[in-house]
Amino acid sequence: MIRLKQKWLKFLSAIALGTIFVIFLQGLKASPTLASSTTITAEANPTGSLYFSIFEAIVLGMVQGLTEFIPISSTAHLKAVPVLLGWGDPGVTITAVIQLGSIAAVLWYYREKISKLLFGAIKAIQESNYQSLDFKISLGIFFGTFPIAIIGLLLKASGIYTDDSPIRSMGAIAVASIVMASLLALAEKIGNRKRNFGNLSTKDGILMGLAQTLAIIPGVSRSGSTITAGLFMGLERPTAGDFSFLLGIPAITLAGIVELKDAFDQQISGQEWLTLIIGVISAAIFSYLAIAWLINYLKKHNTWIFVWYRLGFGLLILGLIASGIEF
Numbered sequence: 526m527i528r529l530k531q532k533w534l535k536f537l538s539a540i541a542l543g544t545i546f547v548i549f550l551q552g553l554k555a556s557p558t559l560a561s562s563t564t565i566t567a568e569a570n571p572t573g574s575l576y577f578s579i580f581e582a583i584v585l586g587m588v589q590g591l592t593e594f595i596p597i598s599s600t601a602h603l604k605a606v607p608v609l610l611g612w613g614d615p616g617v618t619i620t621a622v623i624q625l626g627s628i629a630a631v632l633w634y635y636r637e638k639i640s641k642l643l644f645g646a647i648k649a650i651q652e653s654n655y656q657s658l659d660f661k662i663s664l665g666i667f668f669g670t671f672p673i674a675i676i677g678l679l680l681k682a683s684g685i686y687t688d689d690s691p692i693r694s695m696g697a698i699a700v701a702s703i704v705m706a707s708l709l710a711l712a713e714k715i716g717n718r719k720r721n722f723g724n725l726s727t728k729d730g731i732l733m734g735l736a737q738t739l740a741i742i743p744g745v746s747r748s749g750s751t752i753t754a755g756l757f758m759g760l761e762r763p764t765a766g767d768f769s770f771l772l773g774i775p776a777i778t779l780a781g782i783v784e785l786k787d788a789f790d791q792q793i794s795g796q797e798w799l800t801l802i803i804g805v806i807s808a809a810i811f812s813y814l815a816i817a818w819l820i821n822y823l824k825k826h827n828t829w830i831f832v833w834y835r836l837g838f839g840l841l842i843l844g845l846i847a848s849g850i851e852f
Contacts, residue, residue: 577619581612582800586623586807593627593777593808594770594815596709596749596831597838601698604743605842608695617693621784622801624777626808631770631777634816638771642666658723662768665730670775672738677780680741693743695842701744702839709749710832712756722764729758733772740776747773749835752828762823770816 577585588606592599603620607613632639645659654660691697736754740747748769755765 577612577615577800577804579800579803581607582804583807584610585615585619586626586804586809587811589620589623589804589808590627590630590811590813591815592746593624593812594631594748594766595819596705596746596752596828597835598698598702598705598744598746598749599624599627600693600743601702601746601838604693604698605695618784619801619804621780623804623808625781625785626805626810627812628774628778628781629805629809630812631774631816634813635767635771638767639774642771658725661727662725662730662771665725665727665734666772666775667730668727669730669732669734669737669772670779672734673741673776674779676738676741677776678783681783696846697742698744699839699842699846701742702835702842705745705749705753706832706835706839709753709756709828709835712753713827713829713832716756717759718756718761720759720764721761722767725760725764725768729755729760729768730772732758733768737772737776744839746835747776749831756828762828763820766820766823 585603585607588602589599592602600620603623604614607615642659642663645657646663649655649657649660733751733754736750737747739745739750748766751769751772752762752765755768756762760768
């Protein structure tokens with residue numbers, strides 16, 4: 526079974542590398558546009574349009590999958606990468622719908638652990654055993670989902686969180702990335718990392734859930750904010766990652782379903798549905814790869830690579846803006 530899983534991971538990794546190489550070539554083709562203009566426009570995908578080519582959908586799914594669970598912010602990269610390639614800002618709807626692929630991946634990856642938690646919690650309720658670990662963790666995930674769900678729905682209803690909202694500007698994303706890099710670095714420095722999955726409690730779910738609300742700000746990263754919180758709470762790195770991903774299932778699912786409803790309301794064409802579905806499938810494949818890689822990585826390494834990446838990403842964006850490039 527383990528050997529079979531390793532073969533699949535190698536196969537998917539080969540697909541990932543091939544796709545990244547194609548994107549690199551695409552970027553080289555787009556570079557003259559960047560060199561001849563100080564403005565990167567969204568003409569390739571006007572705001573409100575859900576149309577992308579099949580290739581672009583695959584790339585967007587890859588970007589979503591590789592950055593949703595690695596603590597570097599999928600929202601930031603889903604805006605920055607296609608804009609820099611000259612495709613335009615995908616917008617809130619496409620970003621959220623493609624996240625459904627990430628949900629499929631995390632459900633499949635953690636299917637055994639999710640099943641154990643659910644059945645364990647049900648059994649604990651039947652036996653009135655409220656000290657059960659499965660019950661406490663499930664309750665923590667339940668209550669930990671409320672903060673981001675409530676704030677997200679309020680922002681959605683208020684109309685503040687739109688494609689052209691200042692909070693989604695590249696400047697704001699860059700600053701958020703730098704701030705979160707600093708917090709992750711601090712968590713690495715002062716976190717004692719002595720608690721494993723067997724030491725989790727309902728309180729941990731609630732605290733990590735509060736940290737998860739920061740992910741509403743593009744550039745923060747949902748996994749970044751929750752893994753950082755987990756390290757501050759003294760969790761081991763793999764435990765912080767596992768709990769972060771399990772906690773994110775309800776939140777990402779809700780966001781995807783809400784935006785999927787908007788996609789239906791827009792009465793989009795068959796071609797647009799095709800590209801959305803391809804994007805979701807691509808996101809599922811690359812999300813599974815990212816989860817498997819990150820959990821294995823955190824068992825042996827610290828998170829400083831993500832600190833430096835986020836710092837560099839934020840400074841790069843600020844540098845491009847300072848040089849006169851308008852996103």
